[in-house]
Amino acid sequence: MEPVEIQAIMEAIIYVAEDPVKPEQFREIFPEESKDILDQALKTMVESFNARPGGMMIREVAGGYRMTTRPEHHERIRTYLKTRPSAKLSMAALETLAVIAYKQPVTLAEILAIRGKKSSTALQTLLERKLVAIVGRKAVVGRPILYGTSKEFLIHFGLNSLSDLPTLEEFSQIAGEQL
Amino acid sequence: MEPVEIQAIMEAIIYVAEDPVKPEQFREIFPEESKDILDQALKTMVESFNARPGGMMIREVAGGYRMTTRPEHHERIRTYLKTRPSAKLSMAALETLAVIAYKQPVTLAEILAIRGKKSSTALQTLLERKLVAIVGRKAVVGRPILYGTSKEFLIHFGLNSLSDLPTLEEFSQIAGEQL
Amino acid sequence: MENGDNPNVEEFQETAGESSITIRLESFEGPLDLLLHLIKKEEIDIWNIPIAGITEQYLEYLDIMKELNINVAGEWLMMAATLIYIKSKMLVPQEKKPDEQQEEEDPRTELVYQLLEHQKFKNAAEMLYTREEVENSVWSKPPDDALEDGNEVVAVTLFDLLSAFREVVKRFEEQRVMELEQEEVTIEQKIEDIRRRFLVHDKLLFSSFLLEARTRRHLVVTFLALLELVRLREIGLYQKKAFDEIQISKLKETA
Numbered sequence: 001m002e003p004v005e006i007q008a009i010m011e012a013i014i015y016v017a018e019d020p021v022k023p024e025q026f027r028e029i030f031p032e033e034s035k036d037i038l039d040q041a042l043k044t045m046v047e048s049f050n051a052r053p054g055g056m057m058i059r060e061v062a063g064g065y066r067m068t069t070r071p072e073h074h075e076r077i078r079t080y081l082k083t084r085p086s087a088k089l090s091m092a093a094l095e096t097l098a099v100i101a102y103k104q105p106v107t108l109a110e111i112l113a114i115r116g117k118k119s120s121t122a123l124q125t126l127l128e129r130k131l132v133a134i135v136g137r138k139a140v141v142g143r144p145i146l147y148g149t150s151k152e153f154l155i156h157f158g159l160n161s162l163s164d165l166p167t168l169e170e171f172s173q174i175a176g177e178q179l
Numbered sequence: 180m181e182p183v184e185i186q187a188i189m190e191a192i193i194y195v196a197e198d199p200v201k202p203e204q205f206r207e208i209f210p211e212e213s214k215d216i217l218d219q220a221l222k223t224m225v226e227s228f229n230a231r232p233g234g235m236m237i238r239e240v241a242g243g244y245r246m247t248t249r250p251e252h253h254e255r256i257r258t259y260l261k262t263r264p265s266a267k268l269s270m271a272a273l274e275t276l277a278v279i280a281y282k283q284p285v286t287l288a289e290i291l292a293i294r295g296k297k298s299s300t301a302l303q304t305l306l307e308r309k310l311v312a313i314v315g316r317k318a319v320v321g322r323p324i325l326y327g328t329s330k331e332f333l334i335h336f337g338l339n340s341l342s343d344l345p346t347l348e349e350f351s352q353i354a355g356e357q358l
Numbered sequence: 359m360e361n362g363d364n365p366n367v368e369e370f371q372e373t374a375g376e377s378s379i380t381i382r383l384e385s386f387e388g389p390l391d392l393l394l395h396l397i398k399k400e401e402i403d404i405w406n407i408p409i410a411g412i413t414e415q416y417l418e419y420l421d422i423m424k425e426l427n428i429n430v431a432g433e434w435l436m437m438a439a440t441l442i443y444i445k446s447k448m449l450v451p452q453e454k455k456p457d458e459q460q461e462e463e464d465p466r467t468e469l470v471y472q473l474l475e476h477q478k479f480k481n482a483a484e485m486l487y488t489r490e491e492v493e494n495s496v497w498s499k500p501p502d503d504a505l506e507d508g509n510e511v512v513a514v515t516l517f518d519l520l521s522a523f524r525e526v527v528k529r530f531e532e533q534r535v536m537e538l539e540q541e542e543v544t545i546e547q548k549i550e551d552i553r554r555r556f557l558v559h560d561k562l563l564f565s566s567f568l569l570e571a572r573t574r575r576h577l578v579v580t581f582l583a584l585l586e587l588v589r590l591r592e593i594g595l596y597q598k599k600a601f602d603e604i605q606i607s608k609l610k611e612t613a
Contacts, residue, residue: 004232009255012234012248016256016497029259053183054228055191068501069191076188077195080208089514091522098523109565115526116533142564142604157516164316166324168527171520173287173299195500245498253495265494270483271387273490277482295476296388296433306517313516329515336489337496345485347478354477358397358404 006030006038007045011058020064089125096122097131101153101165105135105146123147131156185209185217186224190237199243199334241333242340268304275301276310280332281347284314284325302326310335389437390476392419397473404473407466409448413441444469543576548583556593556608564595564604 013029014021026038046058046065057070069077089097096119099111111119126132135148149162159165192208193200205217225237225244236249248256268276275298278290290298305311314327328341338344396415397404420438423430447465543551555562567580584606587593594609 008232008234008249009252010234012252012256012497013259015235015246016248016260016499021259025259029255049233052231053187055187055189056194067194069195070187073188073191076208077191080192080200080204081195094514094518095522095526098519099526101519102523109568114530116529142568144565144603156514157519158314159516160315164322166313166516166520168520168524170324171524197500247496247498250492250495256497260497267487267490267494270487273483273486274479277479277486280486281479281482293475293479294388295390295437295472297431306515309515309517335493336486337493338489345482347482350478350481350485351474353481354474355404357481358394358474358477 001030001033003037003041003044006033006041007048010042010045011049014058014065014067017066020061020066022064025064089129090122092117092119092122093125095119097126097149097153100126100132100147101149101162104148104162105138106148107138107144107146109144111147180209180212182216182220182223185212185220186227189221189224190228193237193244193246196245198330199240199245201243204243238337239339240337241330245334268308268310269301271298272301272304276305276328276332279305279311279326280328280341280344283327284317285327286317286323286325288323290326308335389416389434390473391480392416393437393469394473394477394480404470407470409441409445409466413438413445416441440469543579545579545583545586548579549586552583552587553592559608561605561607564606567606 009029010026013026023039023042026042027033027035030038042065050057055069055073056067058065058067060066095115095117096111099114099119100106103110103114108120108123111123123132127134130150130152132147132153133150134145136146137143138146153159154161188208189205192205202218202221205221206212206214209217221244228235228237234248234252235246237244237246239245274294275290278293278298279285282289282293287299287302290302302311306313309329309331311326311332312329313324315325316322317325332338333340393412393416396402396412397407400411402408402412417438420430420434423434444465552567564584567584568577584593588595591609593606595604595606597604
């Protein structure tokens with residue numbers, strides 16, 4: 001194989017690898033090439049990769065090679081990681097949101113009773129993300145707070161109104177299973 | 180900032196990003212730079228990155244930029260990762276997906292009419308793999324759920340936008356010739 | 359037509375092992391797929407389908423499916439009915455009425471358009487298949503430490519929301535069944551339980567007791583136990599301000 005192709009594959013493998021890639025591992029990937037050729041290709045590849053004025057570099061870590069960003073750009077990368085669209089919710093938050101969406105208005109105690117798990121942190125997240133709002137208080141002892149979904153919730157899920165939420169029956173129709 | 184430094188940071192951000200990075204996101208990261216300068220830097224960076232004989236490339240997918248390995252090296256990378264090709268969609272799922280992609284937003288009944296057979300299992304798979312999403316309800320009796328393709332669909336099939344798909348007319352021409 | 363004229367039917371019968379049948383039937387997933395297959399195999403002009411022959415072949419396939427105890431879905435029977443209907447329409451001699459439209463509507467037209475439409479989407483599916491092949495040979499892997507909230511990655515769609523709700527409902531049902539099997543607690547046991555709690559706590563939220571109660575009966579028992587302890591002046595209930603949460607505080611050391 002041409003050295004330039006070996007180098008390209010080495011680069012791709014270091015990119016996809018979870019752990020630093022050791023030189024011996026390349027010998028398994030290229031069993032037909034000699035150790036010298038592979039060592040030379042690796043050296044050339046790493047040198048030329050790091051000579052580029054790019055944003056990434058290949059470093060020798062723990063006896064292997066690993067791709068990272070260059071340390072001098074960490075501030076802007078951090079800015080990006082913070083500003084990226086945060087359309088992600090934890091499973092706990094998602095379950096809590098599901099209970100609120102389908103059972104609203106609902107108290108924290110009722111959410112716990114249905115989920116069978118503590119939900120206050122998840123609820124806090126949902127309140128912070130404005131997907132859930134306080135909609136009143138229940139007229140029972142202790143007058144616990146009632147929660148419901150917000151307008152943000154409708155926007156996030158592209159719903160016109162709460163009546164647009166799919167029902168469990170529709171779900172079982174799609175899933176072709178009995179609930 | 181020097182264009183070369185902007186380019187390096189852009190490269191690093193595309194590298195760390197989980198989702199394709201949209202040009203607008205760079206404007207948030209570099210609020211002090213003009214749109215023209217950023218667009219030019221992005222274009223130059225992507226071109227020179229892809230002109231390298233390396234193992235990675237930057238592609239335009241789902242309206243953003245995404246770093247991947249080059250397809251021609253897939254065999255060696257697979258050897259290293261010891262993975263088998265990921266589970267492909269069944270022909271039934273692909274057909275259902277094609278109907279949704281071209282007829283969206285579309286109801287389950289409309290999919291059935293075109294495919295001439297029940298499609299709920301295929302639809303279930305597509306929803307689970309997030310290639311298809313619930314996009315609303317049709318304003319007819321029964322208010323059936325409307326389905327459409329997701330951003331994941333664009334990423335899965337390496338499309339920048341839905342307009343990258345060949346037109347249906349092209350397929351009807353082929354269909355006419357085949358039959 | 360005899361079976362001998364139809365090699366595919368023979369194939370069916372020869373490879374009557376279960377796995378091969380499943381595979382064969384998968385390639386004709388629906389009635390339209392079977393019709394397209396027959397048209398291509400016999401090299402028939404789509405605009406001039408010999409409807410009698412095709413209907414016969416179609417019904418033969420249906421018979422085989424029934425013979426093999428394959429569940430024949432409703433759409434297969436619907437298509438059979440459509441084919442028979444078209445066939446009967448074509449057998450009826452067309453009355454020529456010169457003052458009316460010259461060309462009578464061909465009873466096959468609608469089916470032809472349906473087949474063409476179906477083939478169009480089959481081709482589109484092929485295109486997606488090819489694209490998927492290509493995409494399956496590239497990898498994108500952001501570095502692990504770039505994912506700040508690694509274990510909190512669930513992109514949320516309505517479908518996720520509904521799935522999550524279904525999970526919760528399922529769990530709730532299972533839990534209820536389990537509790538029904540459990541022995542119920544008495545008021546006396548509950549009073550002892552609450553006293554033990556106040557050995558280590560001076561104050562507790564009223565709601566925290568109610569939250570533990572998973573069944574209605576348990577809730578009532580807890581409530582009665584708390585009232586009994588209030589009556590015995592072992593605990594007191596109070597609110598910091600109106601509508602605030604009710605707190606319970608220990609009034610005297612319990613024995």
